[in-house]
Amino acid sequence: xxxAFGEVNQLGGVFVNGRPLPNAIRLRIVELAQLGIxxxxxxxxxRVSHGCVSKILARYNxxxxxxxxxxxxxxxxVTTPTVVKHIRTYKxxxxxxxxxxxxxxxxxxxxxxxxxxxxxxxxxxxxxNKIGNLSQQNNYESNKAxxxxxxxxxxxxxxxxxxxxxxxxxxxxxxxxxxxxxxxGHMAMHRIWPSSHSVTDILGIRSITEQQISDSSxxxxxxVEDWSTFNRSNFHPSTSPVVNGMDKAQLEQEAKHAQxxxxxxxxxxxxxxxxxxxxxxxxxxxxYMAYSATTSGYVTGHTxxxxxxSALSPHSCDIPASLRFKSxxxxxxxxxxxxxSVL
DNA sequence: TGCGTCACGGTTGAC
DNA sequence: AGGTCAACCGTGACG
Numbered sequence: 001x002x003x004a005f006g007e008v009n010q011l012g013g014v015f016v017n018g019r020p021l022p023n024a025i026r027l028r029i030v031e032l033a034q035l036g037i038x039x040x041x042x043x044x045x046x047r048v049s050h051g052c053v054s055k056i057l058a059r060y061n062x063x064x065x066x067x068x069x070x071x072x073x074x075x076x077x078v079t080t081p082t083v084v085k086h087i088r089t090y091k092x093x094x095x096x097x098x099x100x101x102x103x104x105x106x107x108x109x110x111x112x113x114x115x116x117x118x119x120x121x122x123x124x125x126x127x128x129n130k131i132g133n134l135s136q137q138n139n140y141e142s143n144k145a146x147x148x149x150x151x152x153x154x155x156x157x158x159x160x161x162x163x164x165x166x167x168x169x170x171x172x173x174x175x176x177x178x179x180x181x182x183x184x185g186h187m188a189m190h191r192i193w194p195s196s197h198s199v200t201d202i203l204g205i206r207s208i209t210e211q212q213i214s215d216s217s218x219x220x221x222x223x224v225e226d227w228s229t230f231n232r233s234n235f236h237p238s239t240s241p242v243v244n245g246m247d248k249a250q251l252e253q254e255a256k257h258a259q260x261x262x263x264x265x266x267x268x269x270x271x272x273x274x275x276x277x278x279x280x281x282x283x284x285x286x287x288y289m290a291y292s293a294t295t296s297g298y299v300t301g302h303t304x305x306x307x308x309x310s311a312l313s314p315h316s317c318d319i320p321a322s323l324r325f326k327s328x329x330x331x332x333x334x335x336x337x338x339x340x341s342v343l
Numbered sequence: 344t345g346c347g348t349c350a351c352g353g354t355t356g357a358c
Numbered sequence: 359a360g361g362t363c364a365a366c367c368g369t370g371a372c373g
Contacts, residue, residue: 009369018353018367040345049369054347071366072355125358 013047020068021048021056029053030060083118086111087126099123 006014015021025046032042039057043050060066083106090102099120106112118126 007369015368016354017369018355020367038345050346051348051370052368055368058347069366070355073357073365122358 009047009049011044011047011049013049015048020071021052023066026056026066026068029056030066033057033060080116083111084126087123091127099127102127 006016008014020026025048028046029042029048032045033039037045039053040050042048043053046053056066086106086109087102090097090105094101102123103117103120107114107117112118
């Protein structure tokens with residue numbers, strides 16, 4: 001259940017306890033760091049605790065990914081994809097087979113050893129939940145030739161826990177698991193600064209804005225995690241109306257939200273925490289929406305609406321910070337066209 | 344003052 | 359269906 005309220009940290013930034021920061025913020029942290037902004041300044045500017053900034057940067061340096069890790073779930077201890085596949089095979093060959101027989105077979109065939117042999121109840125659960133009864137299985141068999149892709153190849157189950165496709169500083173590669181769409185570049189960004197010299201680009205706003213459309217994660221919550229979540233749940237892109245692991249309708253809706261925002265970049269629209277009503281969503285809008293991980297999204301949006309009517313902007317920058325930052329950029333980059341969107 | 348680290352309270356999702 | 363557990367999260371405090 002998503003919390004109805006965000007919390008405000010010591011810096012005045014809004015966060016949701018237990019949930020990752022929105023991608024836009026994470027991305028921005030990395031971008032600012034790449035500009036040479038000190039972590040402490042990033043922390044103040046984005047109103048994110050320095051511990052968090054430190055952690056995100058450290059992770060980025062280590063993995064090349066800005067994404068949070070996969071939250072929740074647990075590693076399959078015994079019911080690995082391979083085991084499931086074998087159980088399915090046994091069941092297909094002998095629909096009347098008992099769970100204990102399957103168990104014996106797994107052991108006899110060397111699929112499992114005595115240490116990772118599933119219990120009879122586990123096998124029953126697999127039969128019930130993952131394989132279904134025989135008639136369903138037969139339907140599956142007959143249908144899959146028409147619509148369904150073949151069962152997923154068994155994957156080493158710890159791939160699930162590997163970082164979702166970090167893009168590696170050195171250009172290397174964490175392979176995208178079969179059946180799993182590659183992570184958009186902005187999610188595991190290249191460590192190459194955009195070539196465009198507009199401040200918008202320098203600030204990464206364009207990439208973030210583009211993210212509005214492709215980034216499911218208005219708030220990473222279920223969204224970002226989807227990159228890993230659908231890994232875990234054997235998501236298969238060709239069997240469901242999803243786009244990159246997102247429900248397409250939801251994606252479109254969120255994209256529409258993003259596009260129908262007022263469009264003002266609001267980097268300067270910070271409302272200090274003390275002036276904020278304790279997160280007062282007008283409706284049952286999730287605070288995640290407020291985070292809408294987009295540059296304009298995380299500063300505007302239909303979400304954190306201050307009772308006075310001004311949009312709240314969790315994690316947005318205050319004016320002095322922005323100006324300070326801008327001057328830093330100017331000094332650093334020389335003169336670049338300053339797009340109005342930033343100011 | 345800046346930053347790495349860690350305890351804490353929280354969320355999540357497979358089992 | 360609901361509890362458990364182990365993963366993750368960001369904050370805040372400490373050194």
